[in-house]
Amino acid sequence: MWTLVRQHLVVKIAIVVVATLGLGFAVPAILNAKLQLTEMERSGRESAQNVAQGLSAGVRTAMLSGNGITARTMVGDARDRLSTAQIRIYAPNGEEVFGVHAPVPVPDQLPSHVREVLADGAMHMRDEATAALPIENEARCRSCHPDGELRGVLTLGTDGAAVRLSSGDETLDVITDVAESAFVQIMTAEKEVLLDAYFEELAGAVDGIEGVSVLDPDGDPSYGPDLDVPSAQVRAAFEAKAPQTVQVEGARLRIHPLPNAPQCHACHDAQDVWRGAVVTKVDALPNPRETVVGATDISLRHVMLSGLGRMIARFLDEVAATGAVSTLTLHDGQGRLFRDAFAQPDPPVSVRSVLSSGQAHSALVEGDASEAFVFVAPLTNDPECIQCHGTDHDLRGAIAVTLDTTEAAQGRQRLVFIGAAFAVVTIGVTLALLYFGLKLLVVRPVSEMGSVADLVSEGRLDARVTVRSQDEVGRLGEQLNHMIGEVRKKLELSKFVSKATVGSVDAAESSITRRGTRERVTVLFSDIRGFTAFSETVEPEEVVQMLNRYLDVQASVVEAHGGDIDKFVGDELMAVFRGPDMETRALWCAVEMVQAIHRLNGALPPGTPQLEVGLGVNVGDVVFGAMGARNRMDFTVIGDAVNLGARLCSAAQPGQVLVSRFVLDATGDVPGLDCRAMDAIEVKGKRDPVEVFDVSRV
Secondary structure, eight states: OHHHHHOHHHHHHHHHHHHHHHHIIIHHHHHHHHHHHHHHHHHHHHHHHHHHHHHHHHHHHHHHOOHHHHHHHHHHHHHHHHHEEEEEEEEEEEEEEEEOOOOOOOOGGGGGHHHHHHHOOOOSEETEHHHHHHHHOOOOTTTOOSSSSEEEEEEEEOOOOSSOOOOHHHHHHHHHHHHHHHHHHHHHOGGGGHHHHHHHHHHHHHHTTTEEEEEESSEEEEESOOOOOOOOHHHHHHHTTSSSSEEEETEEEEEEEEEOOOOTTSSSSOSSSSSEEEEEEEOOOOOOOHHHHHHHHHHHHHHHTTTOOOHEEEEEEHHHTTTSEEEEEETTSSEEEEETTTTTOOOHHHHHHHHHHHOOOOEEEEOOEEEEEEEEEEEOOGGGGGHOOOOOOOOOEEEEEEEEEEHHHHHHHHHHHHHHHHEEEEHHHHHHHHHHHHHHHIIIHHHHHHHHHHHHTTTTTTTOOOOOOOSSSHHHHHHHHHHHHHHHHHHHGGGSSSSHHHHHHHOSSSSSSSSSEEEEEEEEEEEEEHHHHHHSSHHHHHHHHHHHHHHHHHHHHHHHHHHHEEETTTTTTEEEEEEEEEHHHHHHHHHHHHHHHHHHHHSSOOTTTOEEEEEHHHHHHEEEEEEEEEEEEEEESSSSSHHHHHHHHHHHOTEEEEEEEHHHHOOOOTTEEEEEOOOBOOOOOOSEEEEEEEEEEE
């Protein structure tokens, strides 16, 4: 196929026509589809963004009102009403919140201890260190849980926990942390009216706990009973910035300072370091594990009364963070897992990206037969949200909206298919109409030009195109003939000038000007010894033949070493070396010239006169450029360094290479070459004798 394209112009023209028509019909169809895609993406992005922002504002308002159930209901209604949209909200750690309730599991799918608790409403032990506790649906819970005897099942295990429960301060710290977390969640939900009942039930229902109280910064009780805590001990805890234990009438009091975190500034002055302290009073801890389990159970029940599911989840996470438990799960009254405090969320990649960068993300996701637009927006942790969400994260989460765009994608595909089919039919008809006209008017004359171009590419610069018309094709033939003539002239002229001259002409933007530039170069001069005597004894034709033979050998060596022949002057050759290692290349060039001449002489027929060359090499600053008259210039180098190189060449004996001290200073010792100092020579134009060296191959 490629051979056919290369050899036949009509095929090329057909390809051009097909491409042109394709661009004329197919490209607009594609561009139109792309514009529709872009518009669809923009519309989808705006729709998803509007949905996300609207839901974000609604969730924010519902959460600020302190009613998590309202927020969940609002998100659920949005899912039901937007049939082509999926809406998900994520917490800062990537956990999905307000998710769709999982189906109610059948009893066989439940863990055995959960199934047993749901069946009889009694506590069961999963093993010696893990208890499954029923959470009764009491009268005070009916506003949120109108049906069922149980609200859920709490499973708590201590086997393998980081903190080993005992009667010491470590267990007191765990109990106090549990009470403090419940206190914070209830206060965050603005349900402080529940606190006195919570502290009263905690002391009355949990063995070992005599009382729990929250003190203000002055040491006075704010919530809970008055435990007669010495104010001096409270101040000592503040000063030590660490919990303190006090013995009072045979009981132990554990004082935990409460830092004045930013989310507490709504009620406490921002300049205060502490907002108070949590004090836990115990008489004895006969069974520390049962005390921790009981405190967690009672605290969870009261946190549930706050009505915010996120407060429940945060409480369970903070209990797990005490290190006193190794298993902590909460199932709802139907057996669905509500929270596993030790589970690690695995959000989608786009959600992780938004949570880490804080920047919105949008993408078009294509499947085998479906398409969807995904928009994920960050939920900023505004000052109004800090009370519930704290300052641990710059974001309070993210909202992801997925819009199904499958129908729009199918419509675009149909549009592209119809446009492509129309383009194919149009191209076929147009080709049929153009084929014969193009072949007659263009293909045949251009084919002849192609044949001439083939001859030129083979070196036949005498080829010509027969011009039969005066139209564009005819003028093209005339221009081709003119071009062949100019190429022939340039090719012939390039043999008479140096590479530097050709390069300067090609690089010149306008006419060449007579000026030079200073540059450091290495110059090499070579002169054929005995040529004058030889030319006096033979015919001129033979002189030219012999001269060309010797100069051709030398020119080949110069080219091999990267030099540029500046000029031939009779039997003398001048070469210029530029660039890296120019001195070393010039030395090797000179030495190998002598050897090349020896090989040439050895190959001549017996009785043929044999000639030798003498060479001089020098390096230095020269003026490099075009010089001469306005209408006749020569591109060459001049300067003292050039003159010295010529003088060294004149002083060299047949087969000898003389170089200046400047060359050897630049090259140093060159491996493979022997440099032998000669007597200094007098040089025309130099006041002092010049040091010279004889260079030869080792």
